[in-house]
Amino acid sequence: MKTLKKSQAAVSVARQALWNARQPHSEAIFPHVKVWNEEHLIKKFNRVLLEQKPFVIGVMGASVPAGSDTRFNESFSVVWKELMHDTFTMAGVPLVLRSDGMGWTPFQPSYFCVEEMVGPNVDMAVWGFETTEENDGDLEQLIRSSLLLPSQPHILVCSPLGGEALGARTDPAFAPWVVPGTDPYRDSGFSFASHNLTHSFMSLNHLPEYQSQRLHVTGDTADPAGRSSSQGGHRLRAEILAWTYLGFFESALEEVHAFVAANEGDLSPLLPELLPLPPPMHCPPALCEKKCQCATTFEPRIGSGLRDHLVHPRDVPVVTNTGETVADAIKTWHEQTYTSDLAAPDTELVKDMNYLDGKYVFQAGESAGPICFQFTSSMENHVVACSAPKSASLCSGGAVWKVDGQNIGCLDHEAAVATGLPTVKSPCWITDKKIPAGKHSFEVERPVDSNGDKGGLPITISHLIWW
Numbered sequence: 001m002k003t004l005k006k007s008q009a010a011v012s013v014a015r016q017a018l019w020n021a022r023q024p025h026s027e028a029i030f031p032h033v034k035v036w037n038e039e040h041l042i043k044k045f046n047r048v049l050l051e052q053k054p055f056v057i058g059v060m061g062a063s064v065p066a067g068s069d070t071r072f073n074e075s076f077s078v079v080w081k082e083l084m085h086d087t088f089t090m091a092g093v094p095l096v097l098r099s100d101g102m103g104w105t106p107f108q109p110s111y112f113c114v115e116e117m118v119g120p121n122v123d124m125a126v127w128g129f130e131t132t133e134e135n136d137g138d139l140e141q142l143i144r145s146s147l148l149l150p151s152q153p154h155i156l157v158c159s160p161l162g163g164e165a166l167g168a169r170t171d172p173a174f175a176p177w178v179v180p181g182t183d184p185y186r187d188s189g190f191s192f193a194s195h196n197l198t199h200s201f202m203s204l205n206h207l208p209e210y211q212s213q214r215l216h217v218t219g220d221t222a223d224p225a226g227r228s229s230s231q232g233g234h235r236l237r238a239e240i241l242a243w244t245y246l247g248f249f250e251s252a253l254e255e256v257h258a259f260v261a262a263n264e265g266d267l268s269p270l271l272p273e274l275l276p277l278p279p280p281m282h283c284p285p286a287l288c289e290k291k292c293q294c295a296t297t298f299e300p301r302i303g304s305g306l307r308d309h310l311v312h313p314r315d316v317p318v319v320t321n322t323g324e325t326v327a328d329a330i331k332t333w334h335e336q337t338y339t340s341d342l343a344a345p346d347t348e349l350v351k352d353m354n355y356l357d358g359k360y361v362f363q364a365g366e367s368a369g370p371i372c373f374q375f376t377s378s379m380e381n382h383v384v385a386c387s388a389p390k391s392a393s394l395c396s397g398g399a400v401w402k403v404d405g406q407n408i409g410c411l412d413h414e415a416a417v418a419t420g421l422p423t424v425k426s427p428c429w430i431t432d433k434k435i436p437a438g439k440h441s442f443e444v445e446r447p448v449d450s451n452g453d454k455g456g457l458p459i460t461i462s463h464l465i466w467w
Contacts, residue, residue: 080242370402373443
């Protein structure tokens with residue numbers, strides 16, 4: 001009882017300190033987080049308070065907001081955890097942050113692989129950089145991949161600064177699902193939140209620490225209100241999120257304190273229920289109605305990785321250099337560390353700072369034969385394979401895909417639309433036929449040019465996805 005009361009007081013003090021420390025002119029935008037179904041989120045806090053178990057936040061997205069970009073001193077996810085850590089600890093709840101991101105803006109294949117990126121037991125799934133190209137099916141795939149987890153996490157989508165892909169959306173995270181009665185996910189009781197920093201930055205752009213000219217230590221950027229947030233912007237977002245979510249944590253402390261004081265016996269009213277998932281609205285049912293299996297080379301990961309499914313070649317050399325894929329540095333298939341954010345302002349600086357966006361991929365050299373993986377599917381469905389972002393195509397120029405030794409077609413988004421099949425986007429491609437349930441082999445071979453030589457750019461594979 002005393003611990004709960006002390007924790008409540010500590011949360012109040014922490015929130016007031018954040019409010020007092022806010023920048024001038026930020027009053028109107030500081031609490032700018034839109035939350036739906038707050039009670040479902042509070043019950044998640046109730047659960048960890050009653051069970052004294054960790055509260056797990058999984059942050060996904062591109063390199064900058066997911067905490068993988070060391071060009072900033074501090075990324076928002078790291079600061080956010082620091083701002084909430086002490087008050088959670090005082091209440092007996094360890095606060096765990098799992099961060100996974102990669103450069104560029106790779107909504108695919110990330111939205112298939114939520115469990116592998118942040119684990120099945122996350123209490124909050126955060127998408128740190130919304131790049132859905134105005135495709136609500138993309139966002140729904142991420143939502144469903146998260147809600148198909150046994151923990152059914154609270155979902156927070158942090159959009160960029162009104163990036164060009166978002167157009168005129170007034171609520172980029174969940175438009176057009178903003179009218180009660182039209183969104184079966186919110187109507188089913190799942191909790192969601194949206195945070196857009198656009199108005200924050202427009203209000204604070206007169207302060208140097210919030211200008212994107214300070215974005216990179218290597219020089220200025222052309223657009224002071226650009227898509228990526230400044231170092232001050234990382235802290236501002238962290239402060240806003242900490243202020244908001246400590247408020248919900250405080251509400252949970254009040255509910256649990258009242259429950260303990262009344263000596264109630266039935267815990268169920270305080271705890272989140274397992275909610276039924278509505279049918280898909282926008283994403284292809286074949287790809288998002290059931291939970292997929294995702295084997296990836298990208299770290300960190302939960303479960304099996306793509307290397308665990310490799311059956312040929314057994315000995316794959318490792319290239320230790322970072323940066324872009326190195327064409328034919330090794331003639332056979334090899335593991336190549338690949339920095340997918342090719343637009344980094346100073347590649348050498350990134351290397352010197354051990355840029356965390358370096359992910360290994362399997363890359364084909366000029367004389368590489370096929371690379372083969374094995375997997376076991378539980379239902380008939382298509383197979384999806386993905387390259388690292390901005391690498392050469394895994395499915396063009398004569399690239400050969402085989403399942404169980406038989407050639408199978410691979411389709412990009414436009415080809416799938418034309419044939420009426422479920423669609424994925426670059427850097428992912430989908431088989432033109434469904435694969436029956438059972439154990440299968442999957443092979444990819446580098447294209448052969450018209451002279452019979454395996455030339456051109458190297459191809460890479462980083463994800464294999466099945467059902």
